[in-house]
Amino acid sequence: MNNAPSPIHPGRVDWTGDNPGIYLKDEQDGPWTGLATFFRIAYSPYGMGSGVLLLDQPDVAQGLPAVRNFCISDNETLARFLVDKFFSKFASFRVSSGLGAISYLQATEVSRAGDTRSRYQEIVKSNEFEVVMTWESLGAPYAVDMPVESGPTKxxxxxxxxxxxxxxxxTVNGRRLRGKVVERDFAGTRKSTAFLAFSETWMQGQAPGRPL
Known part of the structure; x- marks a missing residue:
């Protein structure tokens, strides 16, 4: 009899897609000075969609027009789901009071440019803003299988x-967000705060064969 666990995860798929980020600080041990996470969702309970969550001043609990803390997307229902249930639990956004005050804007264009082997860009536009995220000097790809107890949502x-x-x-309309790339704790290692994350899939519950 084959007692091996099934390779099929029995939990619900909450979403799958791409979710690269750029998190900036002036100094390694200082506060976050600029945060941006892009999303391109292939499946979710709220459909497909793309956009960017951006905090120009993460520690300021205000949105537009006072502060450029906003989310641009082509599916606002999906964007609010991601912010409320996922991004708000990410370590960098969880400590940032600006997240609770973001403005939601309609995307007019979402595109990408470059090459994931060297220099890559995601570009998101609304009627008022153009956000360009640029990753450079990209390293070798690596796969991550993050168990429930180690992930941000638990x-x-x-x-x-x-x-x-x-x-x-x-950049927002050509002006750079303040700060530079530093290191972050990730899965027991030290990793860059600027990263591409592709084919990211979030499954409810523990996979078969994993200890609880």
Whole structure:
């Protein structure tokens, strides 16, 4: 009898897609000075969609027009789901009071440019803003299988392909967000705060064969 666990995860798929990020600080041990995470979702309970969550001043609990803390997307229902249930639990956004005050804007264009082997860009536009995220000096890809107890939501197993960038920048209408790429704690290692995350899938519950 074959007692091997099934290779099929029995949990619900909450979403799958791409979710690269750029998190910036002035100094390694200082506060976050600029945060941006892009999303391109292939499946979710709220359909497909793309966009960017951006905090120009992460520690300021205000949105537009006072502060450029906003989310641009082509599916606002999906964007709010991601912010409320996932991004708000990510370590960098969880400590940032600006997240609770973001403005939601309609995307007019979403595109990408470059090459994931060297220099890559995601570009998101609304009527008022153009956000350009640029990753440079990309490293070798590595796969991540994040168990429930180690992940940010404590409810999902996450699978993804990552590529770290040695340098990165985010611009809003041509102006760079303050800060530079530093290191972060990730899965028991030290990784860049600028990274590409492709084929990211969030599954409810523990995979078969994993200890609880």
């Amino acid at each position: 409810e999902h197993q996450m699978y993804s392909l990552f590529l770290d960038a040695q340098d990165a920048q985010v």
